[in-house]
Amino acid sequence: MSSSAAHVEGAVDYSTKIPNNVGLADDARVLKALEQWHPGYIDWWMTMGPDGFQTSDVYLRTAISIDPKGWAKFDYVKMPEYRWGILLAPQENERKVNFGAFKGEKAWQEVPGEHRASLRRLVVIQGDTEPASVEQQRHLGKTAPSLYDMRNLFQVNVEEGRHLWAMVYLLHKYFGKDGREEAEGLLQRRSGDVDKPRMLGAFNEATPDWLSFFMFTFFTDRDGKMQLESLAQSGFDPLSRTCRFMLTEEAHHMFVGETGVGRVIERTCAAMKAAGVEDPYDIAKVRALGVIDLPTLQKKANLHFSLSLDLFGSEVSTNAANFYNAGLKGRFMETKIDDDHALTSATYPVLKFIDGQIRMVDEPALTALNMRLRDDYVKDCQGGVSRWNKLIEKAGIKFALTLPSVAFNRHIGEFKDVKASPDGKLLTEAEWAKLQHQWLPSTDDGAFVASLMTPCWDAGKYAGWISAPKVGIDSKPGDFEFVKVHQG
Ligand code: BYC
Numbered sequence: 001m002s003s004s005a006a007h008v009e010g011a012v013d014y015s016t017k018i019p020n021n022v023g024l025a026d027d028a029r030v031l032k033a034l035e036q037w038h039p040g041y042i043d044w045w046m047t048m049g050p051d052g053f054q055t056s057d058v059y060l061r062t063a064i065s066i067d068p069k070g071w072a073k074f075d076y077v078k079m080p081e082y083r084w085g086i087l088l089a090p091q092e093n094e095r096k097v098n099f100g101a102f103k104g105e106k107a108w109q110e111v112p113g114e115h116r117a118s119l120r121r122l123v124v125i126q127g128d129t130e131p132a133s134v135e136q137q138r139h140l141g142k143t144a145p146s147l148y149d150m151r152n153l154f155q156v157n158v159e160e161g162r163h164l165w166a167m168v169y170l171l172h173k174y175f176g177k178d179g180r181e182e183a184e185g186l187l188q189r190r191s192g193d194v195d196k197p198r199m200l201g202a203f204n205e206a207t208p209d210w211l212s213f214f215m216f217t218f219f220t221d222r223d224g225k226m227q228l229e230s231l232a233q234s235g236f237d238p239l240s241r242t243c244r245f246m247l248t249e250e251a252h253h254m255f256v257g258e259t260g261v262g263r264v265i266e267r268t269c270a271a272m273k274a275a276g277v278e279d280p281y282d283i284a285k286v287r288a289l290g291v292i293d294l295p296t297l298q299k300k301a302n303l304h305f306s307l308s309l310d311l312f313g314s315e316v317s318t319n320a321a322n323f324y325n326a327g328l329k330g331r332f333m334e335t336k337i338d339d340d341h342a343l344t345s346a347t348y349p350v351l352k353f354i355d356g357q358i359r360m361v362d363e364p365a366l367t368a369l370n371m372r373l374r375d376d377y378v379k380d381c382q383g384g385v386s387r388w389n390k391l392i393e394k395a396g397i398k399f400a401l402t403l404p405s406v407a408f409n410r411h412i413g414e415f416k417d418v419k420a421s422p423d424g425k426l427l428t429e430a431e432w433a434k435l436q437h438q439w440l441p442s443t444d445d446g447a448f449v450a451s452l453m454t455p456c457w458d459a460g461k462y463a464g465w466i467s468a469p470k471v472g473i474d475s476k477p478g479d480f481e482f483v484k485v486h487q488g
Helices: 003-009 028-048 113-136 147-174 176-188 210-232 237-275 283-288 294-310 318-325 369-394 429-439 443-452
Strands: 057-063 072-078 347-354 357-364
Touching: 028 113, 028 147, 028 176, 057 147, 113 147, 113 176, 113 210, 113 237, 113 318, 147 176, 147 210, 147 237, 210 237, 210 294, 210 369, 237 283, 237 294, 237 369, 283 294, 294 369, 294 443, 318 369, 347 369
Parallel strands: none
Antiparallel strands: 057 072, 347 357
16 A cells, blocks of 8 residues: 555655655655755744744644544644644545636646646745744743743744645645745745845734734734635635645634733733722723733734734735636635625625725625625624623723724725724824824833733743633643743
């Protein structure tokens, strides 16, 4: 039996240097290409991955199968020894192209020639975000508020690394020489670098503290979810299968974000109650308790939400229309939508800036696909924000977090040239300059949050600004040593 038979059962073949369920042992060309890419990746991981923890033993989850129930194996691993691999969801025999001009055709197992450049671009953009986020988060281990949180950070990081591998596999397997060059480029660009920045805006921003990390994993990883859901609809079957498996990992990243912010809220509310502080806007009093005031949480949410909205591109986009028409990138839950899946005559309401006003106008549904995906995203975000508000309500504090207007603090699309308040009121440049720090984190806010970022690495202990989680990872008890740090 060939070793590739393993992937039929959904198990992962560990016999090659690169664990996989795509039969790499029988695909000498791609195996060799990936083995040649491997040292560059490790070099990138050692220089740009988690700073200071490469020899630590981390209680990590590794995928050993793609079976939804049985794929996670937990054990202590040194991160550079993590088995990054190529994992695709199982192939569905009768899968079709489900939307666009080629709807009804058999899903493609090879890249359709005329859409090669578009497809490569989508894969490269997706791939570029993965190492970018690891770079953005590389300093956070040093200020981890607990070993539990540190472990979650590193889990997210190794999985983003694996998502990079997933895209690099597609590039090597399906895009020949230019695919190889793009795979190299993914190791060359750097988050925030002036000369060779990462491709999308939000991935060049700093993640200076743990509150930013939690907001990032809540808001920006959720863009990841929406984009992966859309790519999982792709008529190019290997991309669809790759994204479907990535989505199973993405869920944990958003869990880290939502529960992370939730635990900050719980701790703040508990400290306020214990000290008899009722006014959430009495920032000095709340901060004096060593916890993060709720208005600062709102500012961080405003920042990360608006940066993440930019990741959807322009509301009206011919790129998006072309991707859809070509069967490359669908809508969120495409196959569950009840319409013709061609969108040649449909319209969709789009919020635009017209004659000095923010107005809703109908646009052809095909060009409005970014807007539609963004609407789905906003709904998804709102669910999490409402859950946060329940925590505040339960504590009896009069405060509610809100999502700012989609016109607030934008750098891409309809609203990039206007200034608007979080409630969507248009402002002059002067008003914006005066008021922006009421809505976005100021230098002082940053310095205050930074002042709380002192490491807390005793097993079972948590920094004073965040509460303990309800349950440990892998049902481990509260005092479990999630990371054995061993710093020299
Ligand atoms: N920054 O028609 P337009 C994730 C460019 S996150 C810089 O407006 P389009 C993750 C655009 O490339 C998900 N440039 O937009 C999360 C185009 O350039 P060209 C990542 C931008 O193309 C956390 C021009 O503006 N995956 O996985 O319809 C941790 C006009 O484009 C930006 C994807 O994004 C920006 N924000 O949509 C780890 C999926 N926005 O072609 C991971 C793949 C637009 O004129 N990408 N531009 O040079 C796509 O589907 C689309 O490319 C975009 C943009 C949604 C990003």
